[in-house]
Amino acid sequence: MATSITSVRGLARLLGCVVLAVFLTACQAGKEQEKPKMDMKQAGQRAEEILDDTMEAIQPSVKWVRGVAMVSPCSTNLNEPTGTTTVVRSRNILTVVSERRRDELLKMVQRHWKKRGATDFDVHSDEKMPRIRAKTADGLTVTLDVGYAGNVYIRAAFGCAQDSAMTYPKGTPGQPGGPDEPERIPREHSPYWSGTGS
Template sequence: MDMQQAGQRAEEILDGTMEAIQPPVKWVRGVAMESACSTGLNEPTGTTTVMRGRNILTVVSAHRRGELLAMVQRYLESQGFGDFDIDHDEKMPELRATAADGLTVILGVGSIGNVNVDAGFGCVRDSEMTYPKGTPFRPGGPKKVERIPHEHSPYWSATGAPQ
């Protein structure tokens, strides 16, 4: 797999993940990251790690975070992901899953309640790569990355215990 294919596969699974969250949340593209792989002696290998992401702008209350993780886990399972590692930390839960092709997805809740979903491959073949419109710091994308949730949802932002 090359960098372009890896980026496209990551974008597809991230789009599907966002569509699987119901009721829908508001989100924006996260920063696309690439990092050259090396032999450990700073010698290039002709491969690069490729990561893409989504920042959820809807406030997800602490009472709804477990439900969000479970919903994303069900979607990823339906897409063939396995090897789940779930941290049920009350304040900053995290889910990590890997597909047979090596794609890893991480959903994490930050210290201020910000929710990010990242997907990527480690060390794919170097190639040219394009980015979807709206990718931060890429042509046509924003110069600033939105990360702080500020949209309110009657469902996801509810502070009472889920029913």
Template sequence: MRRLLGCVLLAVALIGCDAAREKPEMDMQQAGERAEGILDGTMAAIRPPVGWSYGNPSDTACSTGLNEPTGTTTVFRSRKIDTVVSGQRRGELLKQVREYWEQRGARDFTVDSGEGMPRIRARTADGFAVILQVGSIGNVFIEAGISCVEDSEMTYPRDTPGVPGSSVKPEGLPRKYSAHWSETAPH
């Protein structure tokens, strides 16, 4: 959970909260649906497919900097890859995701090739931050979100952990094995 919060805070810093914006272009529900669409497309683009689960969603109220509410909220959704991705296959995974995002018009890429914990970040044409990050234990998270959209009620996909009514408990370690992604040496 601390790792996810850290990723969200990093993402908020990446995209910045424009509290001065008079009329947000979308509300929280629309932002959540758009983020889910980005994530669904990203997961479908990975070949061969990987197992995944919903990550804890995040929403953080935007303020003027003086803790005065603005009526807007930053919304993030995430996916956790449940398939073990070996260290030798991580570069391939990052390349596939980056190529998919580029094909969809993402720009402003930042790549951190840090040993063992690589990360890529970008911004979609409609202002969403997209992030793929590998954790210290090899767990892989993909996130999409946008800052300071109009406050509204939100719904979530079934099996989303951390939301009212959900009984799903996320696991920290990937546990599914793949003849492709989990093997230690690429062909």
């Protein structure tokens, strides 16, 4: 069992890196000369606001924890520093979401993001690992992914924010006062989300 959990954690970390790479590619393509709309602190705070708002929109409510807060310096096509950094914040849903309920959860979040003004939706309707991605009105990329273990995680990222000091909410993994690693594997059961009935 321990080996299985370790493998899941390793894969989750790898997937996180892949997602971050997608964000970086999107933010760097032809935008090196644009002045950042936010600094890192503002981007982190805005990402947290979007994620909190998204979690509140999921009803019935689900159990969740903060995921790893990731940052990665942006560079030019010549690999030169730009004084900007991509900021990513996340939430891991610990409530078990049954296969029957996954599509409903994705559509609920998609409707909420549209209501909040998000555009450029990209929907990947995979049976086992579906995903939705969109762009908010203020330039953040938001995603909801279902992992191979049935784990659901939501991210908000701002590409290439102006370098600045950062702040983190209490309980952020890897930051003072927070756990070394976030919980990733669903363990809480909900009569609604975890069930198979109609």
